[in-house]
Amino acid sequence: MKFDEFSIGDTFTTNDYKVTDKDIHEFASEFDPQYIHIDKKKAEQGRFKGIIASGIHTLSLSFKLWVETKKYGEDIIAGTQMNNIKFIKPVFPNDSLHVVIKVIDKHSIKPDSGLLTVRLSTFNQDDDIVFKGELTALIAK
Template identity: 40%
Template sequence: MNDSAAPHHRTVYAEDLRIGQTLTLGSYTVSEDEILDFATQWDPQWFHTDKKAAESGVFGGLIGSGVHTLAICQKLVVASIFDRWHVIAGKSMRDVRFLRPLRPGDTLTGELTVDNVVLDNRSRGLVTTTAQLVDSHGNRMFEVVTEAYLHCRQTP
């Protein structure tokens, strides 16, 4: 476990979050080799794995898998935010939207917005968020709504 994920660095509890709060994600640049490697293992469709064939396809070139884009989003959310949150577990992902194809050399950045926080009597809160990624030109690339359980502070 890296230092940023250590439990003593997790300082954000469910009741600390505010509806409408927006948090900045880091950035990530995807390479052609990474697109090919990911797709070969996880989504081996020709427009993700065959550069030459993809050039004559509807997208006019190699594109990354949507699942790869989702994985990049998850990596950015965990590294930028969840490492500081007292996350118990994810509950759901929904409304996953692939708005533009992922291309070699794209740099993705984004933000996460807190949509809802519902505290329950089991010392936890259900936090609903929307994550959005944009490319280096500001074009919206991806978004997803996620629900996750977070710990609440222990009360004496």
């Protein structure tokens, strides 16, 4: 969608994504190798009683699901900003996530583009919110 096609208040919902133990381990092994993400035995003794996904992994999955809606499509120029990132609840292996996206701000900055800000709210299979964050992108008009 072009910048001018978005309106403040527009809401979109993504498909579901089932997070596997393998997904968590592979992501964390490369990008966040803390025991709570990769050491099952030690994680079972911790606060969450098992392996949990990295918050950065949850953010990445949330953004992936948003991009897969193809609302930006070929009209995105670049991401510019992230704000109010909150990791609210842990994501466990076999959780199924979906994201509700709401357009919360837009500003025209040039004749050919504008800044669009969306709030991503990620929920698990029980409709518990696990992540929330705001992303701003430069979008063609």
